Amino acid sequence: MEPVAGRPARWSVRATGVASWLLPRGPARDRWRRELVAELYGLSPREQVRHTLGVVWCAPALRAAVTARDRVVGEPSVRRPLRCRLSLHRWRVASSEDGSYRFRRCARCRKEQTYDEPGHWLGGAGGTSG
Numbered sequence: 001m002e003p004v005a006g007r008p009a010r011w012s013v014r015a016t017g018v019a020s021w022l023l024p025r026g027p028a029r030d031r032w033r034r035e036l037v038a039e040l041y042g043l044s045p046r047e048q049v050r051h052t053l054g055v056v057w058c059a060p061a062l063r064a065a066v067t068a069r070d071r072v073v074g075e076p077s078v079r080r081p082l083r084c085r086l087s088l089h090r091w092r093v094a095s096s097e098d099g100s101y102r103f104r105r106c107a108r109c110r111k112e113q114t115y116d117e118p119g120h121w122l123g124g125a126g127g128t129s130g
Contacts, residue, residue: 008040012048016040019059028066084109 020033036055040048083089089106091113096103103114 006042008037008043008048009045012040012052013037015052016055019056022059022063023066024063032062032066080109084111 016036017033020029020036023029023032040051043051079085084106089111090108091104092107093102093104095101101114103112105112
């Protein structure tokens with residue numbers, strides 16, 4: 001008979017925490033450690049072994065994913081400037097690299113609008129006119 005699942009074994013929690021040391025210091029490491037340890041709760045001892053070995057084995061791949069330069073993260077603490085939230089943008093006219101279309105971009109928040117015809121701007125890649 002399999003032992004009752006519930007609280008994870010200390011060795012499993014410890015090994016999962018040690019594997020998280022491969023991640024860069026800061027909120028990402030703390031978050032991942034908490035998530036990976038939380039997944040241990042309710043697992044049987046056999047499932048805990050399997051989970052812990054998986055975490056240790058995949059820790060280098062997780063580090064690569066967390067530290068990738070092209071990683072897209074929406075930080076809730078990053079806020080648009082007040083003027084931009086009030087639709088008081090500082091527009092600058094720009095064009096695509098090949099010059100095939102023109103658009104304007106806010107110098108503060110980087111919101112973009114596409115250029116349709118002289119004097120007419122459409123809400124574009126970054127939102128609506130404003």
